Amino acid sequence: MKISFVLPNNSDHPIGGYKVIYEYANMFASNGDDVTINFTLYDRVPNKCVGLRGVLGKIKRNILYHVGILVESKEKVTWFNLDSRIKLNFVLPQEKYFPDSDIVIATAWTTAYTVNKLSSRKGTKVYFIQHDERIFGPAEFVKPTWSFDMKRIVVASWLKEMLQNELGVKAEVVKNFVNSDEFDISNSLTNRKHVVSMLNHNNPFKGTADGIEVLKKVHDKIPDLEVKLFGTPHVPENLPEYFSYTQNATSKQLKDLYNQSAVYLFPSRIEGWGLTATEAMMCGAALVSSKNGGVNDFGINQQTALLSEVGDKEQMSKDIISLLDDNYKRITMAENGYNLVKKLSKEVSFYKLNSIFEDWK
Structure with a gap:
């Protein structure tokens, strides 16, 4: 499969939600899949969400991107050991900058606006929901993303219940995991x-x-x-x-x-x-x-x-x-x-996620 993750800007410091995506990216790469992680230099959220200052920021980023400068983004991921086969793509939120894929995955409410606007050539659209992101952004802009015409995956049971209860939309649950290669008991x-x-x-x-x-x-x-x-x-x-x-x-x-x-x-x-x-x-x-x-x-x-x-x-x-x-x-x-x-293993979570993607591609 060709799998395209879409993340917000890369600040290159430990963030739990990014770590989950990086873990999955590594597993898909090890599985022989073609994996790209796209970092968007800004997202296609409505202009009224970001205000005049945000709109001017978008214009600035567009100009500087086209002269070869990445604004407020690190060009490498140094805090996590990403598989060398994974391609990193630093992009503006426009169709032409994203690779054609089988699956394209929004990983935050802001990136959901970007993925929602992509054509079918960029892959089946999936929204990987890791939180009730109304704690990060205005509810009037976050909540509508849950109803976008996208497949939905949530990392916890309560998120599935929230989507069903508030909007009547369905989601698959793929629970988060613990990497036993990193964490285990070493002290009595x-x-x-x-x-x-x-x-x-x-x-x-x-x-x-x-x-x-x-x-x-x-x-x-x-x-x-x-x-x-x-x-x-x-x-x-x-x-x-x-x-x-x-x-x-x-x-x-x-x-x-x-x-x-x-x-x-x-x-x-x-x-x-x-x-x-x-x-x-x-x-x-x-x-x-x-x-x-x-x-x-x-x-x-x-x-x-x-x-x-x-x-x-x-x-x-x-x-x-x-x-x-x-x-x-x-x-x-x-x-x-x-x-x-210990039953929340990465192998179990990956097997379920991979099976879902195979069905949806």
Whole structure:
């Protein structure tokens, strides 16, 4: 097959949604398929969505692109090891710049506008939905993309239910996965100190501020608590001394960090899936999470995770303390979580996605 992924601009730093696409791109390339990743220098969203400044930006990018300059885009992907057979294509959102393909895949609401305008020569149009992206863009422009004349794939069960309930549209579910080549248990579950890890993210929907408050409450009860934050932004200001921070962590660094963790805290207010949560579970960390939607496919309350209502910082802190104070409870939950997420393999997800594409091409 000829497969053409369409992503927004390439900022070349770790982003969960990009990582999922890169993983699939590698698997299709290894399968012998012809794979192109198209990075759009802007997208064909309605002008009223971006305003005058955005329209002028589009004009600027058009001019500079035609004189050989990429604006606000990196020309390489350095943080992920992409298969050398994959072609990278930095394009304006116009028909002539996209390769003819069997399947062309929008990967975000902005790129859905671009793919929706392509001709059938560019491939069967697929919308790969990883989140309720109304948290990233105006609902009046995001929601209509779900009804475009495209095939739809979602990464989590709750997203399928959302599309059905809100618009009556159907979607195939291909659940996200954990790459066991990168993440697995390398440190005994019984040999873990009072260490909790958490993602630091600038988007307020990720719940970082809530999580920091929760962990301060935990420290009041467990003074030897160590908190290991990681993420792409700069270190948050005024962190207590028992917090450490790893910026732009490699997969190896993340694996080591997760394997030191007794608990992983996942305080998001809304989440498409939760890659970091499943990675941590694969490395033996017990999960404490809000009921953020994305956790539904792997967080079973009192079995594979301790779940609380979104924003309930008091309950999240109590849940962490209960696990740190009770090794048997923590280890049992960690083992249950590990046994569940190890079934979320990339081989299973790829087989399903590949079968769907074969049917649709």
